[in-house]
Amino acid sequence: MAERLLSHPPACKSATAVPYRGRFAPSPTGPLHAGSLVAALASWLDARVHGGAWLVRIEDVDTPRCRAGAAEFILGQLAACGLLPDEPVWWQSRRGDAYGAALQVLVEAGLAYPCGCTRAEIDALWAARGVAHRPGAERIYPGTCRAGLQGKPARAMRFRAEGVVHWHDRRLGPQMQDVAREVGDFVLERADGAWAYQMAVVVDDAAQGITHVVRGEDLADNTARQILLQRALTLPTPSYLHTPLVLAADGRKLSKQNGAWALDLSRPVPALQAAAQVLALPRIEAPTPQDWLHAARPAWAGIIASFANRSIA
Numbered sequence: 292m293a294e295r296l297l298s299h300p301p302a303c304k305s306a307t308a309v310p311y312r313g314r315f316a317p318s319p320t321g322p323l324h325a326g327s328l329v330a331a332l333a334s335w336l337d338a339r340v341h342g343g344a345w346l347v348r349i350e351d352v353d354t355p356r357c358r359a360g361a362a363e364f365i366l367g368q369l370a371a372c373g374l375l376p377d378e379p380v381w382w383q384s385r386r387g388d389a390y391g392a393a394l395q396v397l398v399e400a401g402l403a404y405p406c407g408c409t410r411a412e413i414d415a416l417w418a419a420r421g422v423a424h425r426p427g428a429e430r431i432y433p434g435t436c437r438a439g440l441q442g443k444p445a446r447a448m449r450f451r452a453e454g455v456v457h458w459h460d461r462r463l464g465p466q467m468q469d470v471a472r473e474v475g476d477f478v479l480e481r482a483d484g485a486w487a488y489q490m491a492v493v494v495d496d497a498a499q500g501i502t503h504v505v506r507g508e509d510l511a512d513n514t515a516r517q518i519l520l521q522r523a524l525t526l527p528t529p530s531y532l533h534t535p536l537v538l539a540a541d542g543r544k545l546s547k548q549n550g551a552w553a554l555d556l557s558r559p560v561p562a563l564q565a566a567a568q569v570l571a572l573p574r575i576e577a578p579t580p581q582d583w584l585h586a587a588r589p590a591w592a593g594i595i596a597s598f599a600n601r602s603i604a
């Protein structure tokens with residue numbers, strides 16, 4: 292089945308070395324902001340330093356939150372910064388058949404099942420046990436529908452999550468999550484028919500032959516779920532590096548939701564310099580984004596070497 296999911300295998304240059312393939316995968320919920328440029332820049336530099344390919348994938352599966360024209364705007368912003376993908380852009384909204392095939396594999400293996408619970412029912416069940424749901428916190432699924440729908444209509448498809456996942460982050464070091472206890476059986480296909488982020492990312496990372504994931508630290512706590520899915524679908528697990536977040540003036544994470552500003556495209560070099568500062572790169576002066584990116588490569592090589600040394604220490 293892995294072959295069916297890996298329908299677009301990367302061309303291997305040799306039988307032994309797997310060529311580096313990285314990606315930047317923005318959600319088109321608004322323009323690229325300072326925080327997302329950090330992840331885009333780090334993933335681009337990491338691919339270049341490793342002599343690899345850098346791909347862009349538009350994560351437009353969460354259609355209610357996607358804004359018309361935002362994806363094209365983001366691609367324009369990346370281009371203004373000199374960040375051009377090496378292959379045609381992928382769109383998750385066109386990948387439903389692949390996610391459906393993966394879900395079928397999981398259902399047949401007994402690893403995915405229908406759930407008929409509403410959020411209110413899940414909260415009520417925890418409340419009855421004396422646990423209140425905190426806004427913004429993970430809504431842990433108590434496994435109600437593992438034993439069947441009990442006459443309720445199916446709303447979502449969930450993954451049967453079991454086991455503690457240990458993984459290594461190139462910057463953050465050893466990581467661990469007890470997915471069953473901290474998250475519970477998580478959603479693969481939502482009640483509104485939309486594919487869940489975890490499902491789309493895992494299937495597409497494998498289909499695109501991604502070997503290295505470099506993304507913002509806000510996504511780090513999704514990694515264990517994605518590794519469980521990779522194992523269930525017998526797909527390879529890429530290497531992970533989560534980049535530091537840009538904080539808003541009030542110390543909270545900068546995001547499209549709290550009014551993060553769009554990047555000033557008329558001055559791309561200062562935008563790259565600001566992103567570089569978050570990544571602890573030295574200040575680089577250059578007349579054009581292309582010159583700036585070229586000069587930043589050796590600096591990034593030094594940064595990742597320091598991560599590697601710290602991990603060993």
Ligand SMILES: [Zn+2]
Pocket residue numbers: 405406407408434435436437
């Ligand atoms: Zn349920």
